[in-house]
Amino acid sequence: MAKAYAVLSAIGADRVGIVDDISGLVLEGGGNIEESKMAVLGSEFAVMMLVSMEAEALAALVARTSEIEGRLSLKIGIKPTHEGSVAERGRPYSLETVSLDGRGILHSVSAVLRKHGINIEDLETRTERAPLTGAPLFRMKANVVLGQGVGIGALRRELEELQTAQDLDIILLPLIPTRRD
Amino acid sequence: MAKAYAVLSAIGADRVGIVDDISGLVLEGGGNIEESKMAVLGSEFAVMMLVSMEAEALAALVARTSEIEGRLSLKIGIKPTHEGSVAERGRPYSLETVSLDGRGILHSVSAVLRKHGINIEDLETRTERAPLTGAPLFRMKANVVLGQGVGIGALRRELEELQTAQDLDIILLPLIPTRRD
Numbered sequence A, B: 001m002a003k004a005y006a007v008l009s010a011i012g013a014d015r016v017g018i019v020d021d022i023s024g025l026v027l028e029g030g031g032n033i034e035e036s037k038m039a040v041l042g043s044e045f046a047v048m049m050l051v052s053m054e055a056e057a058l059a060a061l062v063a064r065t066s067e068i069e070g071r072l073s074l075k076i077g078i079k080p081t082h083e084g085s086v087a088e089r090g091r092p093y094s095l096e097t098v099s100l101d102g103r104g105i106l107h108s109v110s111a112v113l114r115k116h117g118i119n120i121e122d123l124e125t126r127t128e129r130a131p132l133t134g135a136p137l138f139r140m141k142a143n144v145v146l147g148q149g150v151g152i153g154a155l156r157r158e159l160e161e162l163q164t165a166q167d168l169d170i171i172l173l174p175l176i177p178t179r180r181d
Helices: A018-028 A055-063 A065-072 A105-115 A152-166 B018-028 B055-063 B065-072 B105-115 B152-166
Strands: A003-013 A032-041 A044-054 A075-081 A091-099 A119-129 A136-146 A169-174 B003-013 B032-041 B044-054 B075-081 B091-099 B119-129 B136-146 B169-174
Touching (some): A003 A018, A003 A055, A018 A044, A018 A065, A018 B105, A032 B032, A032 B044, A044 B044, A055 A075, A065 A075, A075 B003, A105 A119, A105 A136, A105 A152, A105 B018, B003 B055, B018 B032, B018 B044, B018 B065, B044 B055, B055 B065, B152 B169
Antiparallel strands (some): A003 A044, A003 A075, A032 B119, A091 A136, A119 A136, A119 B032, B119 B136
């Protein structure tokens, strides 16, 4: 039987046991969670995951979607996809920003990345209290891949301009496999 | 005007510029991204974010959903929510697992957390190559909150049993604000 891949998303009112319920669905179908991200967002709990499963089991899960949505009080989306292309020949970097205000920062940074044709592998932003001062900090952490045509010097210069213009720190470091994140 | 909160999810074929497009939508509406998680999953790019915006601007964004979906080749979901309840009185911990095989681990760990009534604040799993050996590793990282009735000793004992039974490492550490993650 063929192995199939799908992106499964789920959202519902936050409660204890929601991860247990959702991971149980995949396990029941004999599937595997290849990658996942989940978070409390406002008063909701949101999940997105890449799942691999026998094609028949996946079809059975899709067919049961509305029954499951009702039983677990979740809104579920399932989109078939492929295993993911072999990683582009490129240099992986981690990119972090820290600033007092987050307004517009994701947009400015992603616009620079787009201009250089850089692919974002994953990205996370959050607002948190600064140590000592308690000030609200906006933090962004991303993993990006610099393709062969991307000059690191030109990219760094442009990010430095952004740092000054928007009063933030940008830390761009080559991703080394053994680095503990 | 009242500030409104919503969970915005988006999914579409992965391409350069997708984050720029999505963050642009929020910025155009004068909104703020309070928290977000994004990732390449298979051949898709998936986004989930908590957005705050004037109620009218949010309604306008909702009204434009299908136009935006068509223009940006995305599937978008917008669910109204609240700012999020004040953090429960409890002890924040980070919980990590490392193992050779990921099958069923998220489910076993989340079942233990559910049994103790522990809330998961965010969670991420991924498969990556181990340093030196190149073996595929399954890693889970979560932030959890232990409410007042939760005994850390009983929880640790149960997680230790799981470690042995499923051949994995579980690292449960109190979250200290200044710890750089």
